[in-house]
Amino acid sequence: MKILSYEAGGASENEIHFSKIKFGKLNLLVGNSGAGKTRLLNTIFNAAQFVVQKDKFYIGFWDVTLEHNSVKYRWILETGKSDDESAVKITKESIVSYDGEKETTLVNRSLESFEFNGNELPKLSHKESSIALLQDEELIKPIYRGLSSIMRRNFSGADLEHEAIFQSLPQAALKKIKKTKNLEDLFHSNLNLSCKLYILSEVFKETYEKICVEFKATFPFVSEMKLIEADRFGFHYPGIVPVFALKEKFNDKWVPLNEFSSGMKKVLLILSDIYILPEEGCVYLIDEYENSLGVNAINFFPSVLFEAASKSQFIITSHHPYIIGNVPVKDWIILHRQGNTVHVKQGDELEEKFGKSKQKAFIQLINDPFYAEGIE
Numbered sequence: 001m002k003i004l005s006y007e008a009g010g011a012s013e014n015e016i017h018f019s020k021i022k023f024g025k026l027n028l029l030v031g032n033s034g035a036g037k038t039r040l041l042n043t044i045f046n047a048a049q050f051v052v053q054k055d056k057f058y059i060g061f062w063d064v065t066l067e068h069n070s071v072k073y074r075w076i077l078e079t080g081k082s083d084d085e086s087a088v089k090i091t092k093e094s095i096v097s098y099d100g101e102k103e104t105t106l107v108n109r110s111l112e113s114f115e116f117n118g119n120e121l122p123k124l125s126h127k128e129s130s131i132a133l134l135q136d137e138e139l140i141k142p143i144y145r146g147l148s149s150i151m152r153r154n155f156s157g158a159d160l161e162h163e164a165i166f167q168s169l170p171q172a173a174l175k176k177i178k179k180t181k182n183l184e185d186l187f188h189s190n191l192n193l194s195c196k197l198y199i200l201s202e203v204f205k206e207t208y209e210k211i212c213v214e215f216k217a218t219f220p221f222v223s224e225m226k227l228i229e230a231d232r233f234g235f236h237y238p239g240i241v242p243v244f245a246l247k248e249k250f251n252d253k254w255v256p257l258n259e260f261s262s263g264m265k266k267v268l269l270i271l272s273d274i275y276i277l278p279e280e281g282c283v284y285l286i287d288e289y290e291n292s293l294g295v296n297a298i299n300f301f302p303s304v305l306f307e308a309a310s311k312s313q314f315i316i317t318s319h320h321p322y323i324i325g326n327v328p329v330k331d332w333i334i335l336h337r338q339g340n341t342v343h344v345k346q347g348d349e350l351e352e353k354f355g356k357s358k359q360k361a362f363i364q365l366i367n368d369p370f371y372a373e374g375i376e
Helices: 037-052 141-148 159-163 171-180 183-187 193-203 205-218 262-275 295-308 321-326 347-354 358-367
Strands: 002-009 017-022 026-030 061-068 071-081 088-099 102-110 114-116 150-154 222-229 242-248 283-287 313-317 332-338 341-346
Touching: 002 037, 002 313, 017 037, 026 037, 026 321, 037 061, 037 141, 037 150, 037 283, 037 313, 061 141, 071 141, 141 150, 150 262, 159 262, 171 183, 171 193, 183 193, 193 205, 193 222, 193 242, 193 262, 205 222, 205 262, 205 295, 262 283, 262 295, 295 313, 295 321, 321 358, 332 347, 341 347, 347 358
Parallel strands: 017 341, 026 313, 026 332, 150 283, 283 313
Antiparallel strands: 002 017, 002 061, 061 071, 071 088, 088 102, 102 114, 222 242, 332 341
16 A cells, blocks of 8 residues: 555644645655654654554644555545534545546445445444544555554654563463464564564574674674564563563673663664565655664665665655665655645656756755745
8 A cells, every 4th residue: 555645634633734645665754853844744644543553642633645456546635623512523535546547436425425336324323533433444454544544753762762661471462473373463562673573483483583683784794683582571461471682792691672772673673574564565655764873774765665666655754864865856745834734846856957966956955045044
């Protein structure tokens, strides 16, 4: 699944309006601090979470075009306050599919009526999207599956530390994945990084080895990697508690994942994510990966993205010249905020203007008024 275009208004507590954006397979969001890059990622992820996890929705509208298995879907949603003004309700919703030349209205919904595939349905909850309500219907299932496969990585706060905590491996999850041998089950699990790597080492050994090879290539001072029981580090929990650990050259001490540098955790987490992405592909959102990283941990990033973008879609933000300079201009999306409206320039608008020199393009970018004066 991939997002082809996105527009949203009032899609957050700040009531920001994002003008229509077209997305390709690899998308680099650039713009001055405060231009709306992080908020854009948040609104995309939150929209998916509202459908899949039934999280809170804001008052506003969303106009999203998706593609799954060569079929396009346009989903338009409007929300407003409920009668008691204590919650948000869906006031209007439509889903249209485009299969080649064939256009089909799947959902047409208002406060008064609810039509699915041309048939009138009884009134259903206005607090849930039609995609959630009809998720088991064959016509809607691909959209639900696609929205379920939107992943966001935010490396600020406690999110990264949470991935490195000690966790007992759920035997039911291990048993299921051993039976299905389906990486998608691992992708959708809520397991921490060490548990995921343990299952990879047990069930998908080749994938596990690839992750280790890539990780070691980024950090050549690492001599050995291994999954070790938490007891070895003085932590006693019931069941199997795997801990990914490493040794550095000239040091015999095993270092557990929770003691890795933030850069090493980020690289290992992204590599693990990328190697277990669903075969159908997913939308992977990454916000300013490069913060507080050394050059070696930044340099690996563009090449890994280019390789993985063959089956999945990446929407990332960055201020770092190396990352910006190594992503083609055609894949840039420049954001410029005027008040509560975020305007967009697509990379293909700038490709001819900036030329093909990566260094020249970056210099032109930071001097372009649309970028440099990113907030008005």
